[in-house]
Amino acid sequence: MQRLIVDMDGVLADVYSQFRKYEKEESGINQEPHAIIGKKEGEAYKNVRIYVNTPGFFLEAPVIPGSIEVMEQLNREYELFIVSSAMEFPLSLYEKYQWLQQHFPFLSWQQLVLCGSKKVVSGDIMLDDHFKNLDHFNGKTILFTQPHNQLADPGRHERVNNWKEVAELLLPQW
Template identity: 60%
Template structure:
């Protein structure tokens, strides 16, 4: 059975929507995805570092449309692991685990990997929104489109724009 490593933030959890919502609450300015194309989260949202250390930021992030249904189907066909480089924000660990338990209850605790670097990950397929993770991976890569990577060339990665598209490739 093939193994898939799937990122959480920006692939399952819509952290851009979360950053945008929190930015709007603080500044009254709503940033659209096209307003932040090519910018890292910390560049696009000046208070982003404060947000990620605020209780509830990770716990209440919206689910990316279509991810739950496709993930459940993938889980039936592949060996699925959620791999999140969560150690940068260690206070996020319980929130991320609670979020996954709520929105993806079919995943077991053994399928959740919180790490510092994804260079250690051994799988056949990786779905991620960051080149830094995909570039080090030796298997098949799917680049999940997000504002920070939207303008960048795909490189050696297959870009996907939705979970419906992921399902089309993998199911």
């Protein structure tokens, strides 16, 4: 059985919706999604570091559409692990765990890896929205499109734009 590594933020959890929500609440600015294409999170939103260190930021993030259904099937077909950086933002550790338990209850605690660096992770396939995590990975890499990577050439990484495309790529019977 192949080992599949799936990122949380920007792949399962819609952190961009959270950034927009927090920015609107804080400053009244309501950026349209197209206005931030090609910008890193810290460039697109002024107070990203404050937002991600605010209680509730990760816990209240919306689920990216289609992810639950596809993840349930992937869990049957792969040795599946959620690997998410959580040490940089200490509040996120518990909130990410709670969020995953709430939205993906079919995953066991043994499938959740909340870490500092993903460089120590190994597997056959990695699905992530950041090049910094994919570039060092030795297996097959899949780039999940988010505004910060939308204009970038995916290079050796295969790009998917949504969970339907993830299913078509990783679940041939889909």
